[in-house]
Amino acid sequence: MIVRRNLKWSFILHYTWKSMLYYVLLAVVVYLLHDYYQVFHLHLPFSTITALSTALAIFLGFKNNNAYDRWWEARKIWGLLVNYSRAWTRQVITMIIPDDPLEAANAKELQQRMVYRHIAFVHALRVFLRKKLPYNNPKIQEIFEETNEYADTVAFLMPAEYKVFCHKKNPPNYLLELQGEDLRRAYNRGWISDFRFVRLEETLIEFNNIQGRCERIKNTPFPRQYSFFSRVFVFIHASLLPFVFVEEIGWASIPISVILSFVFLCLDLVGERAEDPFENRLEDVPITALSLTIETNVKEQWGDKNFPEAKDPGRGVIL
Template sequence: MLVRRNLKWSVIAHYTWKSMLYYTLLAIAVFLLHDHFEVLKLHLPFSTITALSTALAIFLGFKNSNAYERWWEARQIWGQLVNSSRAWSRQVVTMIIPEESHEAQMVKELQERLVYRHMAFVHGLRVFLRKPKQYNETRQEEIYEETNEYSDTMAFLSPNEYKIFCQKNNPPNYLLNLQGDDLRRAYDRGWLSDYRFVQLEQTLVEFNNVQGRSERIKNTPFPRQYSFFSRVFVFIHASLLPFVFVEEIGWASMPVSVIISFVFLCLDLVGERMEDPFENRLEDVPLTSMSLGIETNLKEHWGDKNFPASKDMSKGIVL
């Protein structure tokens, strides 16, 4: 996620240069054909482009509003995961109580396993929601995570659990099932009362809800008609602009039409870049930073001082 107030022009140029090249060449061609070679005398009235601009602005505003709602819902879902993760750590430590003193060590090992396995769940869910690196390369989009493999979870799982985890179609859900199995065994041994077992199980259900809501956003794309027709309308609008201004303002029609086209192009790109918040792009929800934050919180509560390294924010980006 971008956190710097001002965007770098190099980033903007990366996504707009092809369209801007077309707008510029078209404006120059229309001006030369109209004024110098007197080949093209087509002129459109201002009322034509005014009506089109108004309709396009309304359409793009509606699209961007709905795209932002998807992004904000994704951010709220992961915000809930942060809160529930802290609650999970506290519940595991305070609610699982040994009946006999000689069971204290076994209970502590169980608590550690439940806390650290949840860190694996968080990191695994992050990777699960992001598409493979090859997908981003085919779209020529820069990504900011070195790998999409589940290696980040290895430190929190036993070798056998990690091996099975990587083979599952839905690895995060597998970890939740393991958590539930451990809770049931703790209940059978008398380390959990009925009430405390229900409370912990309810927290696991909340993690299921977080994953399910995230998958709904991930697997339900923004209606393609909005993205497709917005690009078409922006292209048509930009193509007509030079024909509107060339008769009235002459050579100034070139910069004016290019600037106006740039404004509508950026409005279209804003919505397009926000509509899918789990694609591991600059504008996405910062899953990596939130995962590391959860890991830090849980390790601190457990007493582990081996916190993950903080990310460099000098580039104005939260991953």
């Protein structure tokens, strides 16, 4: 997620330079044909672009609103994960209580295993939702210092669990299954009552719901017709602009048409970059930072002072 108030032009040009080059060349060619070769029929009436600009602005506004709704829903889902992670840790610590003092050490071991396995679940869910690092641009690539690999879970799982975990098609779901099995063992040994067992199981179900809602956003793309036609309409609009202004303002039609085309191009790109919030891009929901927040909170509740190092947003981006 970009937190810098002012965006770097190097990032903007990385996504727009091809289109901008087309806009500039087209505007120059139209101007030269009109003024030097006297091709007067190149001129179009101003009302043509006015109607198209209005329709395009409405279309892009609708697209961007719905794209932002997807991004904001993803952020709210991970906010719920933060809250339920704190609740789960508290429940494990306070509700799994053996009657026999001789079993206190075994119960403590079970609690620790379940607490740390949840941290592994959070990191596994992050990796499961994201793709590999997609950037070839060194200026953007240098921001990504994370590996986005399941190796981030090694420290929180038993070796045997991790070996099986790595071969699962849905690793986060496998960890929830292990949590349920440990709950059953604690119940069978009398460490939790019926009511407490139900409450803990309800929290596990919430983690299933959170993962399912994330997968729904991940696996259901924004309707492709909106993305396709927005690109087509922006291209048509930019291609017509030089023909509208060249008769009225001459050489000034070059910068004016390029600037107006750039505005609509950016509006289109804003929606396109926001519609898929789990693609490991600069504009995505910062689930790495949220994962580290959860890890810190859970460890603090357990009494572990070995907190993860927070990512520095010095470059204006929180991953």
